[in-house]
Amino acid sequence: xxxxxxxxxxxxxxxxxxxxxxxxxCPGCRQWNTFVEETVSARTAKSAGKSRPRAAGAxxxxxxxxxxxxxxxxxxxxxxxxxxxxxxxxxIVDGSLVLVGGDPGIGKSTLLLQMCKELASAGRKVLYISGxxxxxxxxxxxxxxxxxxxxxxxCETNLELVENAIERxxxxxxxxxxxxxxxxxxxxxxxxxVSQVREATGAFxxxxxxxxxxxxxxxxxxxxxxxxxxxxxxxxxxxVLYFEGDSHGTYRVLRAVKNRFGSTNELGVFEMxxxxxxxxxxxxxxxxxxxxxxxxxxxxxxxxxxxRPMLLEVQALVCKTNFGLPRRTASGTDVNxxxxxxxxxxxxxxxxxxxxDAYVNIxxxxxxxxxxxxxxxxxxxxSSYLDVPVSDRTIAFGEVGLSGEVRSVSQTQQRIQEGxxxxxxxxxxxxxxxxxxxxxxxxxxTGISSVRQLYGLLKK
Ligand code: TYD
Ligand code: MG
Numbered sequence: 001x002x003x004x005x006x007x008x009x010x011x012x013x014x015x016x017x018x019x020x021x022x023x024x025x026c027p028g029c030r031q032w033n034t035f036v037e038e039t040v041s042a043r044t045a046k047s048a049g050k051s052r053p054r055a056a057g058a059x060x061x062x063x064x065x066x067x068x069x070x071x072x073x074x075x076x077x078x079x080x081x082x083x084x085x086x087x088x089x090x091x092i093v094d095g096s097l098v099l100v101g102g103d104p105g106i107g108k109s110t111l112l113l114q115m116c117k118e119l120a121s122a123g124r125k126v127l128y129i130s131g132x133x134x135x136x137x138x139x140x141x142x143x144x145x146x147x148x149x150x151x152x153x154x155c156e157t158n159l160e161l162v163e164n165a166i167e168r169x170x171x172x173x174x175x176x177x178x179x180x181x182x183x184x185x186x187x188x189x190x191x192x193x194v195s196q197v198r199e200a201t202g203a204f205x206x207x208x209x210x211x212x213x214x215x216x217x218x219x220x221x222x223x224x225x226x227x228x229x230x231x232x233x234x235x236x237x238x239x240v241l242y243f244e245g246d247s248h249g250t251y252r253v254l255r256a257v258k259n260r261f262g263s264t265n266e267l268g269v270f271e272m273x274x275x276x277x278x279x280x281x282x283x284x285x286x287x288x289x290x291x292x293x294x295x296x297x298x299x300x301x302x303x304x305x306x307x308r309p310m311l312l313e314v315q316a317l318v319c320k321t322n323f324g325l326p327r328r329t330a331s332g333t334d335v336n337x338x339x340x341x342x343x344x345x346x347x348x349x350x351x352x353x354x355x356x357d358a359y360v361n362i363x364x365x366x367x368x369x370x371x372x373x374x375x376x377x378x379x380x381x382x383s384s385y386l387d388v389p390v391s392d393r394t395i396a397f398g399e400v401g402l403s404g405e406v407r408s409v410s411q412t413q414q415r416i417q418e419g420x421x422x423x424x425x426x427x428x429x430x431x432x433x434x435x436x437x438x439x440x441x442x443x444x445x446t447g448i449s450s451v452r453q454l455y456g457l458l459k460k
Contacts, residue, residue, distance in 0.1 A: 008039050009038055009040055010038070011035065011194035012194075013193070013222075013229065014026065014034045014231060014232075016194050019035065022035050023035055038193050040187070074261075075093075076091030076092060077091055079115045080115070081115065081118065083269060083279045084254065084268055086268055087268040088241075088256070088259070088261070089262015090262060095208050095209055095211075095212040096214050098215070098239040098241065099219050099241065100242075101218075101219045101220070101241070101242045102220070104222075106244065106245060107245075107270075108218045109133070109141070111243065111254070115175075115216075116128050116151050116173070116175055120151040125152070127152045127153075127171035127173070127174050128151055128177070129154045129156060129176050130154070131176075131182055132178055144275055144276065145275060146276070152171065158185070162182065166211075167207075173213065173216070174204075174214070175216045176215065176216065178217070179201060179233070183196050198236070201217065201237070205236060205237070217233075219233065237258075239256065239260060240259075241257070242254070244367075245272075246365035250272045250273070251269060251271050252269075252270045252272060263307070264306075265307075267305040267308065267310075269283040269286065283310050284421075285422065286364075287311060288300065288313055291363070291392070296387045296388055297318070298314070299314050299379045300376070300395045301313075301375075301377075302372070302415040303368050304415065309418035311395060311418060311419065312363065312364060313363040314362060315363055316358060316377065316381045317358070318381055319356060321356055326356055327357040328342070328357070329358075330359075331360075331365075332362025333367070333377070334369060337369075337374070337377075341374060341377055342381060344378075348403070348450075353381075360377060360380070360381070371399040372415075375396045375398035375400060375406060375428065376396045376397065382458055386458055388459075393423070393425040393426055394424065395424045395426075395428070396429070398428075398429055398448075404452065405450055407430060412437050415427075416440050420440065420443050425444060426446060427443050427445050427446065428448060428454070434447025
């Protein structure tokens with residue numbers, strides 16, 4: 001092979017931005033100190049093309065009409081965990097490449113091992129490849145999870161050997177734990193670097209598309225920028241799932257941020273227990289756990305996560321500031337949104353909120369950015385400011401605009417039904433939504449059109 005000369009490029013380990021020289025701040029993602037020098041051998045287009053997969057049914061260079069394309073019945077493999085299936089868009093699609101990202105220790109390996117065991121006990125041939133843990137460690141984890149099932153294991157980090165093993169074994173599903181540990185001898189930079197991670201992902205993409213095997217890749221999210229983060233590969237894979245949660249709490253949320261085979265708003269909720277991850281079938285119930293009835297500044301909001309409504313508690317604490325500059329913090333939602341809503345209240349109701357500190361919290365640790373949360377935040381802030389509790393059988397949802405108007409949100413029915421299911425008897429919602437809905441059994445509807453009306457409700 002001619003042209004195999006070496007050159008070095010600097011890569012941002014966070015987003016994969018390439019640069020000829022070192023830079024302090026990445027122009028792509030604005031992170032600092034993420035550039036690392038990597039040696040790349042200039043490969044000929046021919047050799048680089050070897051790992052490029054050709055989609056099933058494609059013939060070199062022939063153009064076809066859309067109507068001529070035959071569709072196969074899309075077959076989905078159910079994982080045995082409905083929460084996981086939901087996030088995947090209804091099960092695993094053949095030949096899909098799925099990236100599962102998340103902080104170290106959040107439970108990615110546990111989730112995928114559980115999935116493998118479930119599939120193996122359903123009689124499927126599953127290959128679990130670990131570059132991080134020894135066979136003994138995997139066995140210990142498997143014993144801890146319980147449920148006997150036999151699956152094939154491989155502890156290996158050499159990409160070529162892993163590829164060979166997959167071609168030899170021809171499994172029905174492959175898990176790679178983690179993509180950052182895989183290294184190819186063709187690439188001279190260190191394992192975990194952007195070039196290595198891209199090379200390995202390209203190889204697994206070829207396997208997934210070429211052999212029709214679904215491949216799950218684990219990708220660690222790292223803060224230090226020592227190894228390339230999963231964001232570098234988001235564009236190469238079919239589906240990107242993030243496993244997140246409060247490291248102090250036990251619940252974990254699996255969220256799809258990209259999915260070529262389903263909706264991206266879906267959430268799967270799990271709980272980390274002594275013997276592995278358990279599904280949380282009714283997250284609203286779970287999120288409202290530990291709520292204190294009769295406390296001011298606490299409101300139950302109803303948000304939609306994909307197709308599923310979820311109730312959560314919004315808490316606000318508003319108190320007089322001791323310094324000239326008020327403190328505002330928000331956990332679980334955007335602090336700028338909170339500032340904006342408080343400015344709306346100040347202007348439209350004439351309340352002296354600029355002299356007040358405000359702390360807003362979504363109890364349970366979920367992160368929600370849906371505008372329908374606005375009304376609950378406003379209500380919680382007002383309730384805390386006036387020190388008037390909101391009835392603990394009340395839910396609220398609606399978007400608040402800059403003129404203090406309460407705007408309609410989608411999927412009113414589902415939100416109200418979720419409230420009814422959990423025994424709530426009153427719902428504060430946008431007037432427009434109330435008019436569209438009509439009568440609901442077991443739920444009193446209070447339609448409002450402005451924050452002034454909301455203030456009136458509390459002052460009564
Ligand atoms: P792990 O799956 O190893 O995380 P990741 O692969 O994302 O790095 O999860 C490890 C954490 O989960 C660890 O802190 C221990 C905890 N854990 C349990 O609480 N119960 C269990 O049954 C298992 C297997 C792990
Ligand atoms: Mg792990």
